[in-house]
Amino acid sequence: MxxxxxxxxxxxxxxxxxxxxxxxxxxxxxxxxxxxxxxxxxxxxxxxxxxxxxxxxxxxxxxxxxxxxxxxxxxxxxxxxxxxxxxxxxxxxxxxxPSSSDFDGDxxxxxxxxxxxxxxxxxxxxxxxxxxxxxxxxxxxxxxxxPIYLMNQNTVNIPQEEQSNSAKDAKSRLPVKILSILCKLKTLIRxxxxxxxxxxxxxxxxxxxxxxxxxxxxxxxxxxxxxxxxxxxxxxxxxxxxxxxxxxxxxKKIIKFESNVPQTFTSIVLSNIKSLINPLEKIAWSTTDTILPASIFLLRFLEWYNANRNPDDDNDSLKKFTIPPAPKIAKSKFDEEFDEENKHHDSSICRICNQKLHNPGAIETGYVFCYKCIYEYLRDQSKEEGGVCPVTGRKLLGCSWSEIRNEWNVTNLRKVIL
Structure with missing residues (x-):
């Protein structure tokens, strides 16, 4: 300013x-x-x-x-x-x-x-x-x-939810060609x-x-x-x-003429409602005219306070507190056996091709494989046995079965820089 x-x-x-x-x-x-x-x-x-x-x-x-x-x-x-x-x-x-005669200076x-x-x-x-x-x-x-665009080589594939909807449509006897055309059209628009x-x-x-x-x-x-x-x-x-x-x-004040017609119950109720609404409307306008400017001033004050606050003050206050040590959680027998089996495994070797990692990629369970090996492994598995981690056997949320292509759609791979 x-x-x-x-x-x-x-x-x-x-x-x-x-x-x-x-x-x-x-x-x-x-x-x-x-x-x-x-x-x-x-x-x-x-x-x-x-x-x-x-x-x-x-x-x-x-x-x-x-x-x-x-x-x-x-x-x-x-x-x-x-x-x-x-x-x-x-x-x-x-x-x-308007002309001067329309408002006469009003x-x-x-x-x-x-x-x-x-x-x-x-x-x-x-x-x-x-x-x-x-x-x-x-x-x-x-x-x-x-992330979908980066992981699928500059194309946005159909998400898992839409693929499940497509499978339901296929079960409802919708032609496969029409279904594939609709999927391609959605992919193009996306x-x-x-x-x-x-x-x-x-x-x-x-x-x-x-x-x-x-x-x-x-x-x-x-x-x-x-x-x-x-x-x-x-x-x-x-x-x-x-x-x-x-x-x-x-x-505006309305001049009421006295009449001998008796008031009905509905007219009495409506008149009472109008007498209550008018002061409530005035109170609502007066409160908004007071509260809203006060809230605007408060927003301006908080914006100024955050802009002028020194971050070193927060660091000094954090230094006074000590982080307590994390509690030790007892491992189950399954976890101990699993750690014992994988303790001597070389992390630079792919568990699928048993060779040195080339273009490594990680899955949801944290294990790293060759990107090509794990992608082809997850894609080419059967519908009943696929979509799981090859080491732990856990279900992978990023893998979904495609009824159109008759293979697994893999979207949970993340490239790793070693």
């Missing part, structure tokens, strides 16, 4: 917020979801039975909760609650300007014309909540494909996604940077791609906006 303080205030637009305020809003918005996730994960360790399901479905619940909050703020204030904290609002880039009516439409509210909701959720899911899926997702993400970042530069040079009034396509611009909250929101929250 040093550059912002050195700008000439006479050359700045009073109604249009600066790029630094918008960048601060987006930066603070990106801190909310990780902070909530961290707090939820912390308390899940204390109350796992209650919060474990919430933590497992955090992304979807966060999308729903933040979507409701942001929708109410966009509908009421034409801004998200963080933008409202900074005194920024969103408005239509090309509002319809600023409230003219302010309602520049408010967001329903389509613009939904596009703002997509820009604020939907795209971050989609980006998180795609990034997690891409990270899952990285490979294209793995290769071009980083390029697409980088391209979107460059476009966003270009729009930021255009906004900084007053060539556009939008700060993102969706805002530019939806014709949404930024402005500042004024006194007319607060008057408009106050007129929405405060119910």
């Amino acid at each position: 040093d550059f912002y303080s050195s700008l000439n205030s006479s050359q700045l637009d009073v109604k249009k917020p600066t790029i630094f305020e918008i960048a601060s809003c987006s930066q603070l918005d990106s801190l909310i979801t990780p902070s909530i996730r961290f707090l939820l994960a912390h308390y899940t360790h204390q109350y796992p039975r209650v919060l474990i399901r919430i933590l497992n479905n955090f992304d979807e619940l966060n999308l729903l909760g933040r979507g409701i909050v942001e929708y109410n703020y966009l509908k009421t204030w034409n801004s998200t609650f963080i933008e409202k904290f900074y005194g920024i609002k969103r408005c239509s880039s090309k509002p319809i300007i 600023s409230l009516k003219f302010n309602e014309i520049s408010t967001l439409s329903r389509a613009q509210i939904l596009s703002s909701l997509l820009d604020t909540v939907g795209l971050p959720y989609l980006d998180t899911k795609l990034q997690l899926y891409h990270e899952k494909l990285v 490979n294209l996604f793995f290769k071009y997702y980083p390029i697409a993400k980088m391209s979107l970042k460059l476009i966003s940077l270009f729009i930021y530069i255009m906004y900084l040079s007053n060539k556009t009034s939008s700060a993102s791609i969706i805002q530019y396509l939806s014709k949404i611009s930024y402005s500042r909250l004024t006194n007319a906006d607060h008057q408009r929101v106050e007129s929405i929250i405060t119910p």
Whole structure:
């Protein structure tokens, strides 16, 4: 913000917020979801039975909760609650300007014309909540494909779950040719996604940077791609906006005419419910206007504290504690016999070809073989006896039987550098 303080205030637009305020809003918005996730994960360790399901479905619940909050703020204030904290609002880039006879100088009516439409509210909701959720899911899926891609010679094979589903489809008398075509199509789409997702993400970042530069040079009034396509611009909250929101929250007094018609039970219940809802709505708005800015200040303080904390202080505090020795666990008779059999075995010799290790690869049980030997051994075993470690005989989770190729699909090999 040093550059912002050195700008000439006479050359700045009073109604249009600066790029630094918008960048601060987006930066603070990106801190909310990780902070909530961290707090939820912390308390899940204390109350796992209650919060474990919430933590497992955090992304979807966060999308729903933040979507409701942001929708109410966009509908009421034409801004998200963080933008409202900074005194920024969103408005239509090309509002319809009425004639003087339509509003007669009334600023409230003219302010309602520049408010967001329903389509613009939904596009703002997509820009604020939907795209971050989609980006998180795609990034997690891409990270899952990285080890599969590296282990299968630059191709992403079908995972074990989809192969089991394919086997069920084969049992339901689906033609094998159609099943193989579908599997190849899924593999092709997955490979294209793995290769071009980083390029697409980088391209979107460059476009966003270009729009930021255009906004900084007053060539556009939008700060993102969706805002530019939806014709949404930024402005500042004024006194007319607060008057408009106050007129929405405060119910208008309705003159009731006395009548001799007796009230029914349902009308009495509805009137009582309305009398309870109105003060609760006021309390909800007042508490959100107090709690949310306080939480924003707390996030800013924690960000500053973590950025200025000296890591040497943590190392000094850790030096005071001594790590207790690990408890000795008694070995069973099976483990003792197994250790005795493998005590004199040379670790540089492959247990399959009995020669020196060439291009070594490790499996889930920790044993190292020649990569080619163990791969062909696990692949060519029968359906009944395969998928196990050749030394211990334990079941390997990375091996799955393929009904189409009639062989074992091996995905649990890891190359070892000696």
